[in-house]
Amino acid sequence: MQGCFFIGEKFIFMWNNLYPDLYLNSIYELEPQFLKDKGIRGIILDMDNTLVPWGSMDIDPEMIKWIKYLKDEGFRLCVVSNNSPVRGENLSSQVGLPGVWNANKPLRKAFRRALKKMELRPEETAAVGDQVFTDVLGGNRLGLFTVLVPQLTSKDFVWTRIMRRLEKIVLRRINTEKVEEK
Ligand SMILES: [Mg+2]
Secondary structure, three states: OOOEEEEOOEEEEEHHHHOOOEEOOOHHHOOHHHHHHOOOOEEEEOOEOOOEOOOOOOOOHHHHHHHHHHHHOOOEEEEEOOOOHHHHHHHHHHHOOOEEOOOOOOOOHHHHHHHHHHOOOHHHEEEEEOOHHHHHHHHHHHOOEEEEOOOOOOOOOHHHHHHHHHHHHHHHHHHHHHHHHO
16 A cells, blocks of 8 residues: 655645554454564554543453453553543552553654553554554554554544544455455
C-alpha cells in the first residue's frame, strides 16, 4: 500500500504505519510466550475501549485478572491514554498500573514517557489498543510491536467515531490479506 498523509505541510506517516504487527479477535488471545519469544518485556496498554468500555469505569474482573497474569509473567505494564488524568488515575488505582494521560496519540512523546517509566527500549515493548489511528500508528512510528484488538463497546468519543470510518478501510484491507495468507 503506497502513499503518505500530510497535515498542512507536515509529513505525518506512511500507510504502512497503519498496519498492526498483530491483529487479534480478543485481547485475551495475547500470548505471553509469543511476546517473550520476540524479546518483548513490556506492554503499553490503551485505556478506553481496550481495558474499560468508553465512558465507563467498570473494569471487568476478567480484565483485572488478565492484567495480574501479565504482571506475574514478568511484563512491565503502563497505560497510555488520550483521556484525562482524572479518569486515568481512577483506572490506575483500580489496576495498580502507572499511566501517561492526555497522551495525544499518535504523537510519540507519551509512548516515550511510558518507555522511560518502564525502563525499556522500543524493540522490547508492545503497544496494545483498539484504534488504528492512535494506538497502532503511534506505536509503529516509534518502532513498537503493535497489537490491534477489537473495541470493547461501539460507543466512542465523537472524533473517534469519524476516524472509525477510515479505520474500516484499513481493517478491510488487513482482513483481505489475512484471508489471502490462508
Ligand atoms: Mg481506545
